[in-house]
Amino acid sequence: MPEKWTFVLVSEEQETLWPQVLRRALSPLGEMRILSEDKAVQAAATSPVPLVILDAAVVRDVAGLTSRLKRERPDLHVVVATASPTWRRARQALQAGASDYIRKSLDEEELRAQIEAVLHLPPPRAPNEKEGIRDEPSDPFRGQ
Amino acid sequence: MSHRILFVDNDPDLLDIWAEYLERAGYRVEKAVSLEQARQRLAEAFFHLMIVDIRMVDDTDRHDLSGLALARDPAYLPVPKIVLTGFPSHQTAREAMKPRPEGLPAAVDYLDKDREPEAMIHAVQEILGQRLRSNPHLQVEWDPREPLSFAHLAYLLEPQLPQDLLGHRIAELEELFRRLFLDAKQMRVYRLLWHRERRVGLAVLLRSLADTVLSRIVVCGNRDRLACEERAIRLSCPEDGLRLTETAETMRFGAHAYAIPDGQAEKVQTLADLYHSRNDRLLRATLDQVLKEVIPAWHRRGQRVEEGRDLMALYRQQAGLEEGWSPAAVRERVQALVQLVRPLSSVLIEYDARSLTFSFPMEPPLSGPDPVTAIYHPSERYTTPVVCRLSPGRLTADSLVVDARHRAWPTDLAGLGQAPQWWDYLCLEAILRFDLVQPIDLQEAWRSFEECLVAPVSFQDSLDIVSGPDELRLNALLIDKVRKQAGSETGLEVEPYYAGLLVWVVAAMTHYDPARLYDQDEQNRAAHLLLAAAMLTRRLAAGDQRSVSISPKSALERTIRLRLDEDGVRVWTGPDRYLTLTGQQLVLFRSLYRRQGQVVPRQTLIEEVFGEPYAADMRDRHFQERRLNTVMQRLKDQLKAHTGCSEFIQTVRGEGYRLDPEGKRSG
Incomplete structure (x- = not known):
């Protein structure tokens, strides 16, 4: 893992309250760039961005953009953030391949913990697909 | 193919109605009205899909997530699930469907009970038809x-x-x-x-x-x-x-x-097929490839020095005798085996807690100490640190698969892990000694075969193949090849190898189940194992007697055994004593250590230590040799200063140098 990540938030260019809170929350982990939908897809395809956060208030088709990002980079984590969560939208986003569906909390610690938890996850997979090596397993040769 | 679905809901009416819809759509549905029922059916049966209600205990309790807990149970991870609820919320949808550290989400879909059963059928069809990674056309x-x-x-x-x-x-x-x-x-x-x-x-x-x-x-x-x-x-x-x-x-x-x-x-064919095809040339070529390419490729993955555990315990673990077996249970199996082979021939076999004895007609009896005691109570000399290497596990005649180009591949990797450095070689020997042998008479041939195999006192000694039985000459020849290769990697000491063979033999005995019926060939093999066990314990006991002539304490004081540590930089010279080598001295030591017991030519050492070709010009060559002498002298000085021993590296005139990791303290 690199020491500092670059995260992408798909939101309006003008930074409102929540993106500011999110930027502060993520600052110990890395820097955050705010990009439009197309630029976010481009960034995901061409740079080692580990995680893209979609602001559900701005992104019109959350499931569509999630699928597009995942097609471009299957190992990418997508997190959907919303101030008005519903189970239908949660289902839609997670079914499209999002790694989490979170509330737009103003609590920096809560936000950071949620994003950190996602960074430790393996990329989402199909129901019975076997995953590869997840956490670095112990080397049987070293016997630890 | 009709898919099987387990439907779990505590409301029997809903269960009946929705299950009927699914059955009409062509699915085979089993119903469970409680978590216990669901778990019981999951323990017994197979389902392509599970549908589970979130509140399985109390529909009025919003904290009841018992159905979700069932869906999240790692035991059922590979079963795709749909979570169903009468009280949908974004929190439970998230809990059900977001990926977890185990890699998969608990559920692949989340449905509201207020929708009609058709929505469920649609979701099921979509999951089983498209989203599940399964190949219905195979x-x-x-x-x-x-x-x-x-x-x-x-x-x-x-x-x-x-x-x-x-x-x-x-x-x-x-x-x-x-x-x-x-x-x-x-x-x-x-x-x-x-x-x-x-x-x-x-x-x-x-x-x-x-x-x-x-x-x-x-x-x-x-x-x-x-x-x-x-x-x-x-x-x-x-x-x-x-x-x-x-x-x-x-x-x-x-x-x-x-x-x-x-x-x-x-x-593909197996090594056993190749042996039985009686094509000796191909069999030898394949065995060569196993010895020179397959095993070294695994062993090259590094090495590790086990300081705290004795060799016998490591062997027992490798042979599967550490889990689920006690000395008493193993002894019982050996006793049962003696009963099994008793009617076989004129040879009388007696076994008690002290010894295993074979009485042959017209020949002196042959007796060795109890093999079970021998493998559970190691003699003191096996407590030295043991060099372990990465092993593919247990090589067998049927799991070594041979391709059209006669390259062999281990395919049973259940025992993959570190094993004493002799393990893979002795497994190969065991194949050639016990598994791939023609059934022959116990008395006539096996005694001389086994005697020939336990005679060598060092890996340098060749097997006396000529005096062994004709039927087993090829096997003895191949075993000789195995031992030569084992010796070139592990040094000259053959007794730890015999000790491993003994553990292999005792483990093979435990595979005989007294309740089963065995044919004559299987009984013959069992008798052969018993005979080999007696020979090996006798051989190891003789080794013990030789070594007790010096008391263990004084032996420890006088000899030091060098081991290169797993990091490849430190040399172990005694408990908690390490010598750290650097630069050319380290490369030189590694070069010699890799070929311990063998003479390494000066040319090889020059090429490896200085990373340059051996000079053609005599003056340049002389200069290279002087440089090598300097590094060699410094290495010897370091070893002597650290251990007090001066006999680790010997000069063989006109040939090169040899490392004997066991040095004697001078003076």
Whole structure:
């Protein structure tokens, strides 16, 4: 893992309250760039961005953009953030391949913990697909 | 194929109505009204999909997430699930569907009970038809010459399987292969290669979607064990070994498919097939390849020095005697084996807690100390640090698969891990000594065969093949090759190798189940194992007596054994004593250590230490040799200053240098 990540938030260019809170929350982990939908897809395809956060208030088709990002980079984590969560939208986003569906909390610690938890996850997979090596397993040769 | 669905809801009315809809749509539905019922059915049966209500205990309690907990249970991870609820919320939707550290979400869909059952049917169709990674078009064929089928596999993997569950296991195994080969049209299983400890190795041919024919080795077994194995394989397998190409799992079973590197669409054979084909030239060439390429490729993955554990315990672990076996249980098996072979011949076998004795007519009796005591109470000389190397596990005649180019590949990697450095070699010897032998008379041939095999006192000694029995001459010759290679890697000391063979033999004895019927060949093999055990314990006891002439304490004081530590930089010179070497001295030490006991030419050392070719010009060559002398002298000085010994590196005039890791303290 690199020491500092670059995260992408798909939101309006003008930074409102929540993106500011999110930027502060993520600052110990890395820097955050705010990009439009197309630029976010481009960034995901061409740079080692580990995680893209979609602001559900701005992104019109959350499931569509999630699928597009995942097609471009299957190992990418997508997190959907919303101030008005519903189970239908949660289902839609997670079914499209999002790694989490979170509330737009103003609590920096809560936000950071949620994003950190996602960074430790393996990329989402199909129901019975076997995953590869997840956490670095112990080397049987070293016997630890 | 009709998919099986387990529907779990505490409301029996809803369960009946929705299940009826699903049944009308062509699914086979089993209903469970409680978590206990659900768990019981999951423990017995196989389901392609599970539908589970979130509130399984109390519908009025918003904290009741018991159904969700069932869906999240790692035991049921490979079963795709739909979570159903009368009280949908974004929190429970998130809990059900977001991926978890185990890699998969608890559920693949989340549905509201307020919707009509048609919505459920639609979701089920979508999951089973499109979203599940399974290949409904795979045609499975079994070779008519092999008594193989999914039913046969089910009993090999689960010998005590009740008959009423056979249909479930057949469906589950079929699904396992559909998940394994997603991109194949056709699969033909043409050979059961091996089966042991509820795992099987199969040889299969595949026709891909692009009509290419491919060859695969498939290993099936318990899901959790295969998952552990997979992690170890991905981390440790030599790069030029078998390639793990496909993996799949169902709730109970896991499967790995391997491709042979640069392999053709060919049928493979086992080392046992090759032996029985009596093509000695090919057999020797294959064994050479195993000794010079396969085992070294594994061993090159590094080495580790085990300081805290004795050699016998490490061998027992490797042979599967550390788990589930006690000395008393092992002794019981040996006693049962003596009973089993008693009616075989005129040889009288007696076994008690002290010794194992063979009385031959017209010949002096042969007796060795109790093999069980010998493997559980190691003699003091085995407590020195043991060099371990990465081993593919237990090499056997049926799991060593040979391809069309006569390259051999270990396919049973259940025991993959560190093992005493002699282990792989002695497993090969055991194949040639016990498994691939022609059935012959115990009295006449085996005694002389075994006597010839325990005679050497060092790996340098060749086997006296000429005085051994004719029927086993080829085996003795091949065993000699194995030992020569073992000696070139491990040094001259042969006794730790004999000790490992003894553990192998005792473990093989425990595989005889007194309740089973054995044919004459199997009984002969059992008698052979007993005889070998007696010979080996006698041989090891003789070694003990030799070493007790010096008391163990004074021996420890006088001798020091060098080991290169796993980091390849530090030299172990005694408990908690390490000498750290650097630069050219380190390269020189490694060069000699790798070939301990052998004379290493000066040319090799110059090339390895200075990284330059041996000079053609005599003046340059003289200069190189002077530089080597300087490094050599510094290394000797360092070893002497650290250990007080001066005899580790010997100069062999006109040839080169030899490292003997066991030095004697001068003065």
